[in-house]
Amino acid sequence: MADALARGADALEGIKVLELGSLVAAPYCAKLLADMGAEVVKVEPPAGDPARARGPFFKDLPDPETSALYLYLNTNKRGITLNLEVASGRALLQELLAQVDVFIEDTPPGRLEEWGLPLAHLRQLYPGLIVTSITPFGRTGPYRRYRAYDINLFHGGGQGFMVRNDALGKRPPLTGGGYLAEFDGGLSAAVATLGALYHQGLTGLGQHLDCSIQEAVMALERATLTRYPNEVAGSATTPLSAGSRGRSGMSGTQPCKDGWVTIAALEEHQWAGLMKLIGAPPGSLRPTPELDELLRAWLAAHTMDEIYHGAEALSVPAGRLHTSKDLLASAQLQAREFFQSIDHPRTGALPYPTAGYRMSATPWRARRPAPLLGQHNTEVYCGWLQRSQVELTRLADAGAI
Amino acid sequence: MAAAGPLQGVRVLDFGWAWAGPYGCTLLAFLGAEVIKIEGQKRPDYSRRMSMTTGQTFDNLDQSTVFNDMNLNKESLAVDLSNPKGVTMVKRLVGLSDVVMGNMRPGVMDRLGLGYDDLRRLKPDIIMCWSSAAGSTGPYRGHVGYAPTFALLGGISHLTRYPDSPPTLLSGSIDAASGTTFALAALLALNHRLRTGRGQFVDVSSTEAIAVFSGHAVLEYALNHRVQGPLGNEDEAMAPHNVYPCQDDDTWITIAVATDQEWRALVGALGGPGWAQDPRFAASQGRWLHRQELDRHLEAWTRQRTDHEAMALLQAAGVAAVPSFNNRQIYEDPHTQARGVFTKMRHPAIGERIVMRPPWLLSDTPAAITAPAPLLGQHTAHILRDLLGLTEPAIAELKAEGVVYDPTPPLPD
Structure with missing residues (x-):
């Protein structure tokens, strides 16, 4: 334990971050830094991050302290309240910015200027500060002030149309589940922020990052989205949606005895393995309607686990459906300690997902x-900003915090 | 360079x-x-x-x-x-x-x-x-x-x-x-x-x-022993929250309303239609409970407009509304071009x-x-x-x- 707490045990030890974020994207970006040891202070309006009002709640009772969404996105951070609608609150924000390396913010373009804190001014005051702006459409362009929630951004980034595969026919384009666009927006912004932080570590210089969630969603489909201008612009007018998936009848998810599986036998040796698995006749080198039928019948006679493990034993890429409950029960995730228990004063201890990576020298740690x-409030305003308890009370009475 | x-x-x-x-x-x-x-x-x-x-x-x-x-x-x-x-x-x-x-x-x-x-x-x-x-x-x-x-x-x-x-x-x-x-x-x-x-x-x-x-879904299972189910284009609390058909074939717009303020903005952008005055739609819980009826009213409106017309009208009022862009639209879009x-x-x-x-x-x-x-x-x-x-x-x-x-x-x- 002493070793784990030694200096340098956290990848981002000593990095200070101020987060002014709501709902998912900006808080997730800040969480990715907090999880690796950055000291993140989350600034909330006196009414709290709107994520606190989103469920699901403990025992289904609406309570700003037990929103699963809020709890997940804000572990490992400290939290303060600050009212930026009043001048004294805005002055405190400026004081806080003097203390940090990174400012992650999701205010609509123009808001910082209205508050008398334009970016150019902040950068002049604090040349080492990295400002990561995460907005639906970026800080320039005709849609820069447009409002958007997760559903709007997933579709506005072009992915909704792609998710509608053959199985969905003419039904409306479908939204990625569980805030996927916002998660991708936060993840993408964290990559840029860490790039800028590396540069800041070398040179001492900060900068401004304009991160558009729409562009983060689009970037993940760069190979598909660019097919239109490269292949059909000027000639055919039919827009291409997503392409096919793998070989013949194995596209998409397939029903089996107790749920759903997918098999992605893309390469020849994988195809051969699949044919062996289902007992296809020798010489079954490529898909045919008969082989598709054989495959469907074989899947229908086997369980998700039988198919998954049978396929993987022959190096055939396969997947089985995992719900949230299945994720918690996964032998692989358990063996890798993917979930770590974090105690919370209102919900008790819960298993939280950690991260998609294991760092040998700087492991993921639950801090708070x-x-x-x-x-x-006391720790930050009295500690970071050297306010006395009396002054803190006065600020609270004035509605600044 | x-x-x-x-x-x-x-x-x-x-x-x-x-x-x-x-x-x-x-x-x-x-x-x-x-x-x-x-x-x-x-x-x-x-x-x-x-x-x-x-x-x-x-x-x-x-x-x-x-x-x-x-x-x-x-x-x-x-x-x-x-x-x-x-x-x-x-x-x-x-x-x-x-x-x-x-x-x-x-x-x-x-x-x-x-x-x-x-x-x-x-x-x-x-x-x-x-x-x-x-x-x-x-x-x-x-x-x-x-x-x-x-x-x-x-x-x-x-x-x-x-x-x-x-x-x-x-x-x-x-x-x-x-x-x-x-x-x-x-x-x-x-x-x-x-x-x-x-x-x-x-x-x-x-x-x-x-x-x-899936972090929040995992925590929900841990909190309430309930597996979060698929929602399609709906939301657990917001309504309206869906993908609506527009005038041209296979064109769509997403609309999402979280707060009463946004709801009033939406109603205003639609021209204050009579159905929107229904007291069942006055509060977010009622809107969510009767979301399918709400969706039918909205769809009747979006079908009369192109996706870009609907976006411009609704965004001007402060409502989160964005088309479900296909490859061609996203390439030709004035915003992606401007950026x-x-x-x-x-x-x-x-x-x-x-x-x-x-x-x-x-x-x-x-x-x-x-x-x-x-x-x-x-x-x-x-x-x-x-x-x-x-x-x-x-x-x-x-x-x-x-x-x-x-x-x-x-x-x-």
């Missing part, structure tokens, strides 16, 4: 649960 | 394959890192031959447009890793590099004598960042997978479906999201090394890179291509596309001569022995 609303 | 990205001076060796590995390295290359792709002629990156996501196949290893999109800004060293002299060349390069990345099955690099323990003997502060389907530990560590298997195993497929439809697999985005996580992990290690001088091994699981997107999302570049074997720029605008150290994806072996001679200091006769000997390769001469027009 998501903050209660304003939990660290 | 324009100002370079923030990772200028960082050298990455990319043993990536398909999408998740190569795309992670491409993101570092967008940020200015020098990325050298290490490939063999015997088993080149399969994106050079085909793409599962787009359904395309390519006749020539240098003409894959998909490989180009996923490997921009890199150099290519073509080397036979089954030849010990090839491994020796790579080891010398490791000594000159900062990060070694890849996503071949766990164990492959160890068998080549290029495992993390080997690499750190060559360079004590090396960062090795390795991605695989299930990670390099645990009972399923040797498993293989692609984007569709990560989507299903990672839990996102269950959440991305209509309640009465099969789980969907999303698309190549799942691989690219795993690749983005891969880049993030490498950057975390680089930042750590910058302040401590220490390298490390980073083990990325593509399945886990997707499973983190320069699509740019032109020339690839030596493919010709002029439109590619998508990096998804961030950095004010002082711009991320940029500076080169097309490399031809297989395009930079072999340059790397051996200028990085490893080999003489021309030595390079010629290695080529003659089949240890390294130049690019295949381009096809005649």
